[in-house]
Amino acid sequence: MSSRVLIIDLNNFGHYPTLSVGYLTAILRQNNYQIDLFSPLAHDLAGIVREPRPKPWSAIDHYGRYRMAVSTSPYIHNIYQLIVNFMRSPIGRNKMKLEAAIRQALKTSYDAVLVSTYLIYHPLCVLIGQICQDKNIPLLIGGSYFSHSEIVNKWLNVPGVSAIVSGEVEPYLPDIVSALISGDELLDFPGLWTPKGGSFIPPLKDLDSVPFPDYTDFPWERYQNRIIPMMTSRGCGWGVCPFCSDVTSSAGRTFRSRTPTNVWAEIKHQSRLHDSQLFAFLDLKLNSNLDVWHHLIDTFPKQLQNGRWIASVHVDRRQSNGLDFDTLHAAHNAGLVRINTGLESGSQNILNHMRKNTQLSKLSRFIHDAHFAGISVRTSVIMGYPGETTDDLAATISFLEKNGNVIERVALNRFQLITGTPIHRSLENHNDQHPQLSRFVPNHQQAQISYQNEIHKFRDYRHQVWRIIKLVQKINRRPLKPVAEPFLGVM
Numbered sequence: 001m002s003s004r005v006l007i008i009d010l011n012n013f014g015h016y017p018t019l020s021v022g023y024l025t026a027i028l029r030q031n032n033y034q035i036d037l038f039s040p041l042a043h044d045l046a047g048i049v050r051e052p053r054p055k056p057w058s059a060i061d062h063y064g065r066y067r068m069a070v071s072t073s074p075y076i077h078n079i080y081q082l083i084v085n086f087m088r089s090p091i092g093r094n095k096m097k098l099e100a101a102i103r104q105a106l107k108t109s110y111d112a113v114l115v116s117t118y119l120i121y122h123p124l125c126v127l128i129g130q131i132c133q134d135k136n137i138p139l140l141i142g143g144s145y146f147s148h149s150e151i152v153n154k155w156l157n158v159p160g161v162s163a164i165v166s167g168e169v170e171p172y173l174p175d176i177v178s179a180l181i182s183g184d185e186l187l188d189f190p191g192l193w194t195p196k197g198g199s200f201i202p203p204l205k206d207l208d209s210v211p212f213p214d215y216t217d218f219p220w221e222r223y224q225n226r227i228i229p230m231m232t233s234r235g236c237g238w239g240v241c242p243f244c245s246d247v248t249s250s251a252g253r254t255f256r257s258r259t260p261t262n263v264w265a266e267i268k269h270q271s272r273l274h275d276s277q278l279f280a281f282l283d284l285k286l287n288s289n290l291d292v293w294h295h296l297i298d299t300f301p302k303q304l305q306n307g308r309w310i311a312s313v314h315v316d317r318r319q320s321n322g323l324d325f326d327t328l329h330a331a332h333n334a335g336l337v338r339i340n341t342g343l344e345s346g347s348q349n350i351l352n353h354m355r356k357n358t359q360l361s362k363l364s365r366f367i368h369d370a371h372f373a374g375i376s377v378r379t380s381v382i383m384g385y386p387g388e389t390t391d392d393l394a395a396t397i398s399f400l401e402k403n404g405n406v407i408e409r410v411a412l413n414r415f416q417l418i419t420g421t422p423i424h425r426s427l428e429n430h431n432d433q434h435p436q437l438s439r440f441v442p443n444h445q446q447a448q449i450s451y452q453n454e455i456h457k458f459r460d461y462r463h464q465v466w467r468i469i470k471l472v473q474k475i476n477r478r479p480l481k482p483v484a485e486p487f488l489g490v491m
Helices: 019-030 058-069 074-088 092-105 119-135 149-155 170-182 260-274 290-303 325-333 348-353 360-372 390-406 422-429 459-476 482-487
Strands: 004-010 034-038 112-117 139-142 161-165 192-194 227-230 278-281 308-312 336-344 376-383 409-414 437-443 448-453
Touching: 004 019, 004 119, 019 034, 019 112, 019 170, 019 227, 034 092, 058 074, 058 409, 058 459, 092 119, 112 119, 112 170, 119 139, 119 149, 139 170, 149 161, 161 170, 227 260, 260 290, 278 482, 290 325, 308 482, 325 336, 325 360, 336 360, 336 482, 360 376, 360 390, 376 390, 376 459, 390 459, 409 459
Parallel strands: 004 034, 004 112, 112 139, 139 161, 227 278, 278 308, 308 336, 336 376, 376 409
Antiparallel strands: 161 192, 437 448
């Protein structure tokens, strides 16, 4: 009789299934495991909300949270952290309901439990660990950010956890679960950590060898639109921005790509199986591999004429990056309705410090070309990057004022110092590189390092923060292009 495994999805996206959980399910089912999925969304526990529509008071709320975040008062900063954890964790706000649902699910006899999670759900994983420990069920916990020893060590204290998965273990997954159930030594496998030690695993090279994700168990009836997540590559074709945690995550280290043939085979498979032609490409930068990028543009009109899709791209300095007007127009005709790129700053000086490998003139041209090709444009901005001055932030405001009429959404973020990123490692070794930063307090359990940035002390800078918040709220109140509406909140 085959072993029965429960997979608990604590990523809980509100618009589409979780890609990583789909891979786990497919691999284990292919190896004759019986799989059940616990999705909080199926129990009326809302998924993560992205791109909420601004309310009349949103600018004041955003500025108030900014002032709390940069406060030098530990008391105020602690209150801010409580608010953030409450607001960004919908299922965490319903702990009692989630506990009841998990206890009900575990009344079934399972041989093992696998949890895929964001780091913000550590308290929920402790709860799950306690339940598994009481029932003597072995437990594996994994997620994209268990790629640094500081984080892994903090999570090994979860009661009942047998091991933390810290890499792309797809080739070994069936044998890992077999050893987990049998009580055999897990440290024989790369990419696992136990209290006795462990190891990281090199990035998986042959992505075509991984089976297509299995999304059949997800609560499709709960999604507003039947959006299918896709990933043609792992990592980023540029991959050197020092602030970026994506390129230091388990699946983000080094760039690797699937073949165009393999990608298109999955698109056809998932479209038939789930009766949908809506796709969200989750690649960090879909134009990293231009062969795949152009293959999608060429093939969608021929084989999936009503297909609609969204993607993120890098507007880099390559002479040919696949983002000229003619290619964008062809992409729109092939169903690309929404595109995202990281502006991050309207100051070329800051972009150079970020090692973004981009030019503001090219970014402006791309934004206009995409808009006039019929594509909804979204971008992101970081304020408070180390070294940023009042003039730099004013330059970002100027860029948004000049280009805001062709931008439909802006994600405005305060600079986050994240465990394991190149800038974190640099500060560990050479703190004098960014003298304006001080009072570092690590919280590796959530991969966050709080700090003080002296720029926030200056009234002129805070005035620019208020200006950019108001401007971004104004941009974000606009309706999306109608063709992009099904993807609102997906990016």
